[in-house]
Amino acid sequence: MPLIPPRESLQPAEPVILPRAAHSISRSRIDPHTLQVLYRLHRAGHLAYLVGGGVRDLLLGRTPKDFDVGTNATPQQVKRLFRNCFLVGRRFRLAHVRFGPDELVEVATFRRQATAEDLPEDPGDHHLLAENVFGTPREDAYRRDFTINALFYDIATFSIIDHVGGLADLEARRLRVIGDPLVRFNEDPVRMLRALEFAARLDFALDETTREGIYARALLIAEAAPARIREELLELFRHAVAGKVLRQAQACGLLEPLLAGYEGDDATFALLDRLDSRTRDGVKINESLVLAALFLSRFLRQCPPKTDLPIGEVLELANLDLDLHCGYFRIAHGIRHQARELLVGCYRLGRGRGHRGERRFLQHPATPQALELFQLWLEASGGDRQLAAAWHNALSQPDTPAPAAAERKNPPRRRRRGGKRRRTPPPA
Numbered sequence: 195m196p197l198i199p200p201r202e203s204l205q206p207a208e209p210v211i212l213p214r215a216a217h218s219i220s221r222s223r224i225d226p227h228t229l230q231v232l233y234r235l236h237r238a239g240h241l242a243y244l245v246g247g248g249v250r251d252l253l254l255g256r257t258p259k260d261f262d263v264g265t266n267a268t269p270q271q272v273k274r275l276f277r278n279c280f281l282v283g284r285r286f287r288l289a290h291v292r293f294g295p296d297e298l299v300e301v302a303t304f305r306r307q308a309t310a311e312d313l314p315e316d317p318g319d320h321h322l323l324a325e326n327v328f329g330t331p332r333e334d335a336y337r338r339d340f341t342i343n344a345l346f347y348d349i350a351t352f353s354i355i356d357h358v359g360g361l362a363d364l365e366a367r368r369l370r371v372i373g374d375p376l377v378r379f380n381e382d383p384v385r386m387l388r389a390l391e392f393a394a395r396l397d398f399a400l401d402e403t404t405r406e407g408i409y410a411r412a413l414l415i416a417e418a419a420p421a422r423i424r425e426e427l428l429e430l431f432r433h434a435v436a437g438k439v440l441r442q443a444q445a446c447g448l449l450e451p452l453l454a455g456y457e458g459d460d461a462t463f464a465l466l467d468r469l470d471s472r473t474r475d476g477v478k479i480n481e482s483l484v485l486a487a488l489f490l491s492r493f494l495r496q497c498p499p500k501t502d503l504p505i506g507e508v509l510e511l512a513n514l515d516l517d518l519h520c521g522y523f524r525i526a527h528g529i530r531h532q533a534r535e536l537l538v539g540c541y542r543l544g545r546g547r548g549h550r551g552e553r554r555f556l557q558h559p560a561t562p563q564a565l566e567l568f569q570l571w572l573e574a575s576g577g578d579r580q581l582a583a584a585w586h587n588a589l590s591q592p593d594t595p596a597p598a599a600a601e602r603k604n605p606p607r608r609r610r611r612g613g614k615r616r617r618t619p620p621p622a
């Protein structure tokens with residue numbers, strides 16, 4: 195018999211209910227289409243709750259990224275209620291209620307964790323069923339990841355329903371896994387990364403057992419589906435917490451499986467902090483910039499700009515740096531190519547002005563973004579900011595000739611005799 199009872203049995207059987215007068219969520223802060231869906235479900239006699247991150251963010255006074263709806267209506271029942279409804283997903287059947295071309299409200303039927311008895315005899319179907327076993331609202335709260343992500347806002351009474359102690363954790367600014375972290379991380383190792391992400395985004399402390407759970411289960415992250423890791427990794431950048439989270443991930447042994455074996459270094463984390471602060475200023479990130487930022491430090495260690503290697507060799511080193519990661523995470527060739535251009539661009543920028551091919555380099559579409567990255571790199575590593583200023587100048591006035599060759603370490607190579615020559619027009 196386990197010495198410590200499971201968390202669920204520690205929680206009171208009845209949920210904590212916060213009536214409208216006792217909380218700060220006003221309907222004026224909920225998206226009108228989501229409200230419309232909630233009201234219609236409610237009028238049709240179903241339970242209709244706002245669930246997940248939306249409730250958490252509204253209670254914290256933040257603007258939710260999106261609003262999700264939970265209900266006891268089955269996906270088929272939801273479909274019958276809304277003309278503009280489409281059922282999506284095989285593993286996790288959801289109803290999408292569309293409003294116009296760009297807006298949709300996601301409606302999920304309450305679910306519970308599948309048990310052995312729920313699963314069909316054919317093991318081939320297990321993965322389809324495991325996430326589609328309908329349950330009660332309480333069971334639905336318990337299948338979620340963190341207590342603060344499992345709060346419900348009931349449209350029938352405008353009250354908050356808390357089955358898992360999420361309100362107390364919000365108050366204490368604490369991120370806590372629902373149930374036993376070791377078990378929950380075994381079930382889904384991506385939750386470890388999400389724990390670090392939410393703690394950083396909300397500036398919450400990790401609950402002690404959750405932290406210990408991450409240390410104990412870190413290596414399991416290697417077993418998570420690469421596509422999910424890739425998506426969560428991008429989320430860190432979108433939410434401008436990549437530097438903070440990846441530093442912590444390194445400390446608890448989570449980082450190497452996230453970066454296909456790369457163990458990270460302080461210069462990388464400092465660069466990611468700069469990139470995050472640029473994102474907080476409202477500049478969008480893209481995946482090729484993310485990849486280039488992750489691997490720039492290692493790449494420049496392998497080919498420091500002062501070595502002035504032939505560009506073919508530099509390209510090869512950039513490829514080597516990206517190949518393992520991009521192969522494992524099945525990152526599209528176009529994104530990988532763009533990331534390589536950024537790395538090589540930073541190498542060229544680091545060499546300074548006046549090298550062969552500068553004119554073409556200045557006209558290359560990747561160069562402005564390479565310069566942005568390079569500037570962040572200089573700021574993060576305390577490098578010579580004059581260098582970035584000189585390149586900015588060159589980009590804004592591409593026709594100004596490059597400074598004299600005195601700046602160059604190596605003179606430009608002579609064209610080999612018999613090599614390709616530009617055809618000169620015959621004298622008039």
Ligand code: ATP
Pocket residue numbers: 245246247248258259260262337338339340343344382384385
């Ligand atoms: P945000 O959208 O602001 O990033 P969120 O809390 O809405 O935050 P989502 O990734 O959109 O996060 O997931 C919606 C909800 O689904 C979560 O709040 C959580 O309750 C549940 N959830 C998501 N991922 C998991 C998971 N791996 N395990 C258990 N529950 C999860």
Ligand code: MG
Pocket residue numbers: 246247248259260
């Ligand atoms: Mg969400």
